[in-house]
Amino acid sequence: METPSVLTQGAAQQRGPMAGEKPAQDPSEPKPGRQRPGRRTKEDQGEETAFRDVVSFTPDPLPVRYYDKDTTRPVSFYLSSLEELLAWTPVMEDGFNVALEPRERRQPPLSSPRPRTLLCHDMMGGYLEDRFIQGSQAQDPYSFYHWQYIDVFVYFSHHTVTIPPVCWTNAAHRHGVCVLGTFITEWQEGGRLCESFLAGDARSYQAVADRLVQMAQFFRFDGWLINIENSLSPAAVRNTPPFLQYLTTQLHQQVPGGLVLWYDSVVQSGQLKWQDELNEQNRIFFDSCDGFFTNYNWQEDHLQRMVAQAGERLADVYVGVDVFARSNVVGGRFDTDKSLELIRKYGFSAALFAPGWVYECLEKSDFFQNQDKFWRLLERFLPTHSICSLPFVTSFCLGLGTRRVCYGKEQAVGPWYHPSAQETQPLFGEHKLAGDGAGWVKTQCCLADAWHGGGSLLLRGLIPPEVDNVAVRLFSLHVPVPPKLFLSMVYKFEGSMDVQVALELTTGEAGSCHVGSVSVLNGWIQVLLWAGHGDVHTGWLWRWQETGSRHSPRPLQVPPTKLARWVGRCGQQLSGGWIQRCYEVSLHGCLLQDLLVSFSRLPGSSREEKSFVCRLGEIQVVDANSLLAPLPRVQNVTISQIRWVPLISGSEGLPARLLLSCTLHWSFPLLQARCFRIHCWERTGSSSATEEPSGTEKPVFLGLAFANLYRVVDLAVEAARFGQDGRVEFLVEPVPREGFLVPQAEWGRAALLYSAPQ
Secondary structure, three states, rough: OOOOOOOOOOOOOOOOOOOOOOOOOOOOOOOOOOOOOOEEEEEEEEEEEEEEEEOOOOOOOOOOOOOOOOOOOOOOOOEEOOHHHHHHHOOOOHHHHOOOOOOEEOOOOOOOOOOOEEEOOOOOOOOHHEEOOEOOOOOOOOOOOOHOOOEEEOOOOOOOOOOOOHHHHHHHHHOOOEEEEEEEEHHHHHHHHHHHHHHHHHHHHHHHHHHHHHHHHHHHEEEEEEEEEOOOOOHHHHHHHHHOOOOOOOOHHHHOOOEEEOHHHHHHHOOEEEOOOOOOOOOOHHHHOEEOOOOOOOOOHHHHHHHHOOOOOOOEEEEEEEOOOOOOOOOOOOHHHHHHHHHHHHOEEEEOOOOOOHHHHHHHHHHHHHHHHHHHHHHHHHHOOOEOOEEEEEOOOOOEEEEEEEEEEEEEEEEOHHHHHOOOOOOOEEEEEOOOOOOEEEEEEEEEOOOOOOEEEEEEEEEEEOOOOEEEEEEEEEEEEEOEEEEEEEEEOOOOOOEEEEEEEEEOOOOOOEEEEEEOOOHHHHHHHHEOOEEEOOEEEEEOOOOOOOOOOOOOOOOOOHHHHHHHOOEOOOOOHHHHEEEEEEEEEOOOEEEOOOEEEEEOOOOEEEEEEEHHHHEEEEEHHHOOOOOOEEEEEEEEEEEEEEEEHHHOEEEEEEEEEEEEEEEOHHHEEEEEEEEEEOOOOOOOOOOOOOOOOOEEEEEOOOOEEEEEEEEEEOOOOOOEEEEEEEEEEEEEOOOOOOHHHHHHEEEEEEOOOO
């Protein structure tokens, strides 16, 4: 079987197998001396393709750049030289590194004049556990989840071309955050590299810029930090501004919303001389691109001088803050708020370098508490941005855990780390009632329990005697409301509680915003809708409850398939003690602005102080119309790049168990998928390509894919006996963006029939 092209939104080049790779045999081409070829067989719910292979233990080398040499797990990669950059063209394996998530729309847009916050991630050389595209079993890994404060994320390392690992791009884009790679040159070797492409004619630097743009476009990240940390010859420094201008222009054309930033290092004479500010010696580079990232040893007088230099582009100056507090810097570590206070005083953007300090230098066992403390100290200087699109679905998963749960059912036990699986994260911290009230709500991530993924959101709080409820804002939104919304919340209280939980939405456009109706979908829920502007709610408060409601529940008449699946669990007590409540809201002329959760006393309960502990497992806000369209099928599942390793020896020295590695490809419109869950069935001792496992047997979960391909690694299977085929069936389950389970009959599938060597 010829290796198929990668079916991603960035179109990879088609190519055949590499030398030494063993594709599955094409079913249409029988080979002498081999078992009968695989055949296409009709399944009850679709078409399955069977691929045939004769087991061989001949080493199958794979390109080292794309796969871990020990396990063949796909990895994210960097480039170490200009030659590698200029020689790069997209091939099949590059598809693993293409981001699934397009950058979500956000408000305000990145182009607004509001000061921004840039996070520059530099951790122990980079490409650690985050390089494993399909995740790993890392214990106590680093995780970042305060995305609502961040506008730009830079993945930094000291490799010449640092391509952001795709897991970071997926997580950042899910939160509307721009992702940049790093192009860096250093020391004498960096000087020689710069001479080779900057000291010549325009074609040389344009070729480098074109490749950098092509990479950003193909892998679906958003641009580059340019960091020249070596002296430049007069010819090279003369061509640097045109290089930046060309790179910036081309990137803007090919990557909407893309950014090119320049790091404060070289001055216009070509000398390597950090300025710690924007000034006349380096502003030529600032004028040639989208922004300027200053060095870290600034004082307040540097900021004062920069105001005149930046002019109307204050927000395009990113003042560097070394969180490790090395050398002569303001703030850093848990005093980073001192840096931010000065930076914001003068209207500049901030570039936080290596906030992973809380992970690298402090106790790993206290990581979550330390990270929350670090960002809580900064939050008054960090404006948030709003989510601007539906569906909005989150299970609060951090992309890691000690076990993996799928809609309340345990799927796997043991540590796992897969940052692409991180769901949209809320605002964290402690929120107190205004005034002298004693009420409060604290939000924090929780790995101890999960509804879906590896964790949930833990909310603890106190309702004082003098008030009826307390609330906490979880998400900032900026979403024009469609005519009909479906909302859902999965939650559970810890212990016996005389408290009820509700979703709250704030809406803008109070003059025209109108609530048509609210209907319960198979259960009880409470909705609070505020209309107003800013923090002053000048409109009305509209409250609905099942008891005493002004609106009668309106049952749905034979809902479409997707909608029926979405509401299937509503109003039910679910496994693990979770409860799901769903409701339908008709709004007209409204703009959703905030999503909050409130906790209130039960009607008729005493006025005494009430504490509560609640876990949120999932929140969904879905445009009802999106549930009317049919869900596409996973199609054209193929199996290639097969590798066999003997595991356990049996009689006559032949292996009784084998380890199978192979690559699955399929086609599916990626914009309609949150991800794909990959499963398998194993059948041995049968020559039938169509034999199904028994109805009670469940497929084995293998992992998550965030592209239209997945590398199965070291799957243990029974060795085939002479004269009989072994059979492994792979199943690809699409996970819709609206968040519901797709029946197994609608999954994609392909079978591998394998036989013992002759």
